[in-house]
Amino acid sequence: xxxxxxxxxxxxxxxxxxxxxxxxxxxxxxxxxxxxxxxxxxxxxxxxxxxxxxxxxxxxxxxxxxxxxxxxxxxxxxxxxxxxxxxxxxxxxxxxxxxxxxxxxxxxxxxxxxxxxxxxxxxxxxxxxxxxxxxxxxxxxxxxxxxxxxxxxxxxxxxxxxxxxxxxxxxxxxxxxxxxxxxxxxxxxxxxxxxxxxxxxxx
Numbered sequence: 575x576x577x578x579x580x581x582x583x584x585x586x587x588x589x590x591x592x593x594x595x596x597x598x599x600x601x602x603x604x605x606x607x608x609x610x611x612x613x614x615x616x617x618x619x620x621x622x623x624x625x626x627x628x629x630x631x632x633x634x635x636x637x638x639x640x641x642x643x644x645x646x647x648x649x650x651x652x653x654x655x656x657x658x659x660x661x662x663x664x665x666x667x668x669x670x671x672x673x674x675x676x677x678x679x680x681x682x683x684x685x686x687x688x689x690x691x692x693x694x695x696x697x698x699x700x701x702x703x704x705x706x707x708x709x710x711x712x713x714x715x716x717x718x719x720x721x722x723x724x725x726x727x728x729x730x731x732x733x734x735x736x737x738x739x740x741x742x743x744x745x746x747x748x749x750x751x752x753x754x755x756x757x758x759x760x761x762x763x764x765x766x767x768x769x770x771x772x773x774x775x776x777x
Contacts, residue, residue, distance in 0.1 A: 591681050593678065595671055604746075604750035607748065607752070608750050609747070612646070613632065613644060613646050614649060615647070616648075618651075620650040620659065621725070632771070633666060633668060638776055647670075648668055651679060653674050657672040685740045740760070742756065745774040755771070
């Protein structure tokens with residue numbers, strides 16, 4: 575089944591992407607939804623406090639996903655050790671995979687870089703408002719008990735690539751080319767409505 579929300583070129587490039595489980599086994603990413611439906615969240619990086627909130631946000635509906643036979647998956651742009659640290663710190667109930675090359679992010683064309691997040695079309699006032707809004711989100715999360723892992727956040731690969739990488743969420747499968755829903759984050763903490771995700775995966 576061809577995806578109604580993803581171009582043929584994007585679907586083909588995903589066939590070449592490999593992610594790694596916590597044991598270090600390489601898996602073609604499309605195998606994650608080849609024989610099942612899956613909600614797949616893409617983190618900014620494994621130390622990101624906003625991504626930890628997203629993990630809980632999705633896991634809170636895992637019982638509904640389980641009842642519909644839908645897998646919950648999180649992929650992060652980092653190495654296996656970082657993925658293990660994320661798993662230990664968050665106790666995330668879904669599956670966790672590492673994408674050291676960020677190949678899945680590139681295939682799905684998730685935005686990355688300061689200039690893609692704060693584009694020249696945005697005025698200095700709007701850029702300041704976005705920064706303040708992100709700061710308020712982080713303060714709220716700290717008040718809720720969430721914490722950024724600064725060690726993971728400042729590792730070389732995260733700073734050079736993952737620090738400005740934006741993620742997203744897809745609903746895919748069954749079938750390698752079947753991606754029925756895609757949300758691309760415009761900036762950090764840009765979570766879609768959970769009802770939209772559940773409608774795509776479980777209705």
